[in-house]
Amino acid sequence: MSDHIYETLGVETIVNAAGPVTRLSGALMDPEVTAAMAEAAGHCVDIAELQAAAGRYIAEVTGAEAGYVTSGASAGLLLGVAACVTGLDPGAMNRLPDTAGLPSEVIMPRSHRNFYDHAIRSVGVKLIEVGIPDRFSGAGVRDTEAWEIGDAITERTAAIAYVANARSRPPLEEVVKVAHDRDVPVIVDAAGQLPPASNLKRFIAQGADLVCFSGGKVVGGPQGSGIACGRRDLIAAMALQHLDLDVHYELWDPPAEWIDKKDVPGAPHHGIGRPCKVGKEAIVGLLTALRRFVAVSDEDRSRGWIADIKALEEGVAGIDGVGAIASDGGERGIPSLTLAFDRLDGIDAARRFMTGACRVFVGTSGAREGVVSVNPVCLRDGDVEKMLEKIRSVAGDA
Numbered sequence: 001m002s003d004h005i006y007e008t009l010g011v012e013t014i015v016n017a018a019g020p021v022t023r024l025s026g027a028l029m030d031p032e033v034t035a036a037m038a039e040a041a042g043h044c045v046d047i048a049e050l051q052a053a054a055g056r057y058i059a060e061v062t063g064a065e066a067g068y069v070t071s072g073a074s075a076g077l078l079l080g081v082a083a084c085v086t087g088l089d090p091g092a093m094n095r096l097p098d099t100a101g102l103p104s105e106v107i108m109p110r111s112h113r114n115f116y117d118h119a120i121r122s123v124g125v126k127l128i129e130v131g132i133p134d135r136f137s138g139a140g141v142r143d144t145e146a147w148e149i150g151d152a153i154t155e156r157t158a159a160i161a162y163v164a165n166a167r168s169r170p171p172l173e174e175v176v177k178v179a180h181d182r183d184v185p186v187i188v189d190a191a192g193q194l195p196p197a198s199n200l201k202r203f204i205a206q207g208a209d210l211v212c213f214s215g216g217k218v219v220g221g222p223q224g225s226g227i228a229c230g231r232r233d234l235i236a237a238m239a240l241q242h243l244d245l246d247v248h249y250e251l252w253d254p255p256a257e258w259i260d261k262k263d264v265p266g267a268p269h270h271g272i273g274r275p276c277k278v279g280k281e282a283i284v285g286l287l288t289a290l291r292r293f294v295a296v297s298d299e300d301r302s303r304g305w306i307a308d309i310k311a312l313e314e315g316v317a318g319i320d321g322v323g324a325i326a327s328d329g330g331e332r333g334i335p336s337l338t339l340a341f342d343r344l345d346g347i348d349a350a351r352r353f354m355t356g357a358c359r360v361f362v363g364t365s366g367a368r369e370g371v372v373s374v375n376p377v378c379l380r381d382g383d384v385e386k387m388l389e390k391i392r393s394v395a396g397d398a
């Protein structure tokens with residue numbers, strides 16, 4: 001596909017070997033997704049009706065009561081926490097981020113803290129960190145335990161926030177149990193946990209009240225899109241403080257699957273989620289991408305990535321001054337290649353990759369330990385050959 005649009009802007013396209021990270025513009029969208037977005041852009045609809053339709057499909061593929069399209073997993077955390085704080089009370093929605101008189105604390109295992117929790121804190125709640133993750137300091141083997149979370153719950157607790165990944169402790173089911181014993185909802189940040197596709201249902205099946213995924217990572221939806229799913233009342237509370245409600249009460253018809261108008265005394269005004277607006281193109285693009293994502297098996301999805309990593313590994317074997325170790329990606333099914341250069345540290349190698357002719361952006365999480373890595377998810381046809389040439393030049397220039 002032509003890159004003329006970027007050329008006219010004077011912006012160079014890159015080889016993205018770091019995966020669908022936000023900084024490098026997320027994943028690539030399939031032409032079927034962009035075609036659906038173009039069609040969506042040519043008609044107007046009632047956005048709440050479109051969200052309700054999207055929600056029905058998201059509920060079906062996640063096994064949750066209800067679903068919603070957000071502008072990203074991060075926006076889902078903001079809206080989800082807001083929903084847990086306000087419930088369906090429109091007065092409380094109007095007051096946020098002032099949480100006076102409302103449950104105003106969110107509990108999080110200390111080892112789950114990360115900078116996406118800005119989204120949580122921006123609702124006006126205080127984060128309560130629990131536990132000591134001494135397994136990470138070399139000082140011990142333990143992390144936060146579920147009983148410690150239970151111990152921290154008070155009448156001020158709005159929700160428990162949980163960040164899911166293969167190494168998360170304590171297990172989600174244990175957290176859900178202590179939380180539900182005290183009627184506190186659990187919100188799961190599962191932004192990057194697709195694939196495997198089975199994770200669409202997994203956290204809901206484990207009892208999570210609300211789960212947030214990114215739409216712009218491997219799912220292949222618009223970069224600024226996300227999926228939220230969970231309890232109907234929480235999804236309704238998210239929608240009420242996200243949708244534009246600049247409407248006379250008599251003319252307001254909220255979708256029946258979320259809320260019975262009789263249950264709220266009035267509509268809230270624009271809520272705290274209003275800056276996380278989602279357009280019709282994004283909703284349709286996300287839905288189209290999600291349909292494609294569930295239609296393909298994890299194995300088929302991985303096949304091209306495995307072939308790219310294998311071709312790179314074989315190509316690198318013939319290049320002096322660089323060593324490569326491939327990994328199969330485990331249950332995520334996203335293989336990777338780790339590269340170490342004999343005469344370059346990881347930071348210098350990454351710098352050389354990202355500068356000069358044909359800029360390549362590699363993964364740098366191991367750069368301080370001397371290695372860079374390749375994630376094949378955002379590679380385009382022909383990128384493997386470009387990368388081998390670049391690797392030769394990075395190693396040779398050393």
Ligand SMILES: *Cc1c(COP(=O)(O)O)cnc(C)c1O
Nearest residue numbers: 072073074075116191192214226
């Ligand atoms: C990517 C990511 C996010 C943010 O997701 P967006 O869809 O970009 O908002 C949040 N949490 C984790 C753990 C992530 O990996």
